[in-house]
Amino acid sequence: MTIYTLTIPVIDPHALLNANHRMHWRRKAERTRFWRELAMYTTRAALQAGTVVPMERARIVAQFRFPTGHRRDVGNLAPTVKAIMDGLVDAGLLPDDDDKHLTGPDLRRVPEKGPTEIRLEIEELEAQR
Numbered sequence: 001m002t003i004y005t006l007t008i009p010v011i012d013p014h015a016l017l018n019a020n021h022r023m024h025w026r027r028k029a030e031r032t033r034f035w036r037e038l039a040m041y042t043t044r045a046a047l048q049a050g051t052v053v054p055m056e057r058a059r060i061v062a063q064f065r066f067p068t069g070h071r072r073d074v075g076n077l078a079p080t081v082k083a084i085m086d087g088l089v090d091a092g093l094l095p096d097d098d099d100k101h102l103t104g105p106d107l108r109r110v111p112e113k114g115p116t117e118i119r120l121e122i123e124e125l126e127a128q129r
Contacts, residue, residue: 015034061121064077085102
């Protein structure tokens, strides 16, 4: 199967949605919309450039890179990744983000340090019958 890489830039790490944060619903909705739209536009650009292709089914690993080696629990960033998955669907990469079309996303931290980013490894899978 083919594996594609799609990088979602993180301009402001404080904008990441964290399951531990308790914020007002409107602020949370704004941040969710931000990540969803950023993922949609990034994916549309990648589709137009041919660096990813629309697919029926995929397995996705979301890899987070951070500038420091501080301890982190990337599982808490699931709300950010959920919004990004919705953006992939909005862009037309996948028909839906349900279990029939998407395995994962699995959240991981990459060991190398660098500017904060979210790297999606997207493995195209055979369509289910």
